[in-house]
Amino acid sequence: MGDACRLYVTYRSEYLMLRDLCVGVRDRRTGAWVPLHAAACSQMLGTLSNPEPSHARPCVQPRVGERVALYASARRIITGAIVAVEAASPRIIAEADREWQAMLSAADPRHSLISLKSG
Secondary structure (H helix, E strand, C coil): CHHHEEEEEECCEEEEEECCEEEEEEECCCCCECCCCCCCCCEEEEEECCCCHHHCEECCCCCCCCEEEEEECCEEEECCCEEEEEECCHHHHHHHHHHHHHHHCCCCHHHHCCCCCCC
């Protein structure tokens, strides 16, 4: 997975991308992962070098100075300008994975039960 993961760094956030899927967003100020960020689990549509969204280029690897257009839940998200593109380290990937596991795992096993009882 590491070879396919890139970290796109903007002024405020870091976007961990697995090919064209955003698998994690981290706040650069706090260093905390934001699993409920609007861009999490979104798909990359393309890049923008011009501030006008109609100038999006189809999916190519984003470069410094460009912004990334993402599609999530029937809406488009545009990141800030990219200030760095890095290969995702195994540590970053493990951190993001732990955050997803913590979010998806119930602290109490009873909290994950779905009940369809009537009346």
